[in-house]
Amino acid sequence: MSLIIQYPQIDPELFSISLFGMEFALRWYALAYIAALILGWFIVVRLMARPKLWPNDEAPVTRQQVEELLTAVILGVVLGGRLGYVLFYRPAYYLQNPLEIPILWNGGMAFHGGFLGVVIAVIWFCRRHNLRLxxxxxxxxxxxPTGLLFGRLANFVNGELWGRPAEVPWAMVFPDPRAQVCPPEWVGACARHPSQLYEAGLEGIVLGLVLALLVFGARILKRPGVATGVFFAGYGISRFIVEYFRQADAQFITSENPMGHILSLGPVGVTMGQILSLPMIAIGVAVILHARRKAAA
Structure with missing residues (x-):
């Protein structure tokens, strides 16, 4: 291995204070969620301030409704993300320990669950206000995508969701003892793909730029659904690709299945993240095709 990059030791906590015998801390992860929500609100408000981007030159949501929409999205992210993690990744454990399901501060959120929670929240919101879904x-x-970028950077700061063992020049040694366990035949330090940064780049920067170019260049908001379909498909493809570099969840890894595949055909297999991404790609393509047919009608 020509080069090993040591993980930059970043304290997950910005600061902590003690009050009444209890310790309260502001963590980078929480700050990432807060920043993502604030920037998301700002982007939506700015879009609504440009009615010429929308069908009939009319923005679909008022500024006041954006604030209520943000509340619905927050609930969808938190409830959906937690329940998705419980059901998709550790159902047996939480079936035996159901009182731990609400304990969010110990970690355990699934993007696909949070995404489904947001979908349900947005459908409810639009029906309540009779808005164009x-x-x-x-x-x-x-x-x-901005929120995804901040979220993946927070994963990196926390030293979690690292990648598979790698010999690429930018491979990194993560401090978690579990990240330092490589296959028996591995020689030298157990360096891994910084897959959190791969996801930040693909899901956050690349997907965000593609959508921005389509919205402000191709004016796709005039055809409702196209941007949504591009996001669905773009995220699904990005996550599917990164899963080849990202370490599978520990509960799926065994001595007989070191890659953590859910389905395998010899050396080729797919992970839980890839299985959950396939429906997103299919839905995204279907939504784009439906939007284009409707616009052409």
């Missing part, structure tokens, strides 16, 4: 979804599609 696909146009509202399009606005959120443009705002979401």
């Amino acid at each position: 696909m146009s509202v979804a399009d606005a959120l599609a443009l705002a979401t």
Whole structure:
């Protein structure tokens, strides 16, 4: 191995204070969520301030409704993300320990669950206010990559969700003892792909730029649903690709299945993250095709 990059030791806590015998801390992860929500709100508000981007030159949501929409999205992210993690990744454990399900501060959130929670929240919100569902979804599609970027950077700061063992020049040694366990035949330090940064780049920067170019260059908001479909498919493809470099969840890894594949055909297999991404890709393509047919009608 020509080069090993040591993980930059970053304290997950910005600061902590003691009050009444209890310790309260502001963590980078929480700050990432706060920043993502604030920037998401700002992006949606700015989009609504440009009615010429939308069908009939009319923004689908008022500024006041954006604030209520943000509340619904927060609930969808938290409840969906937690329940998704419980059901998709550790159902047996939480079936035996159901009182631990609400304990969010110990970690355990699933993007696909949070995404489904947001979908349900947005559908409820649009029906309540009689709004154009696909146009509202399009606005959120443009705002979401920023949140994904901050979230993946927070994963990196926390030293979690690292990648598979690697010999690439930018491979990194993560401090968690579990990240330092490589296959028996591995020689030298157990360096891994910084897959959190791969996800930040693909899901956050690349997908965000693609959507921005389509929205402000190709004016796709005039065709409700296209931006939403691009986001669905783009995220699914990005996550599917990164899963080849990201370490599978520990509960799926065994001595007979070191890659953590859920389905395998010899050396080729797919992880839980890839299985959950396939429906997103399919839905994204279907939404784009439906939006294009509707616009052509």
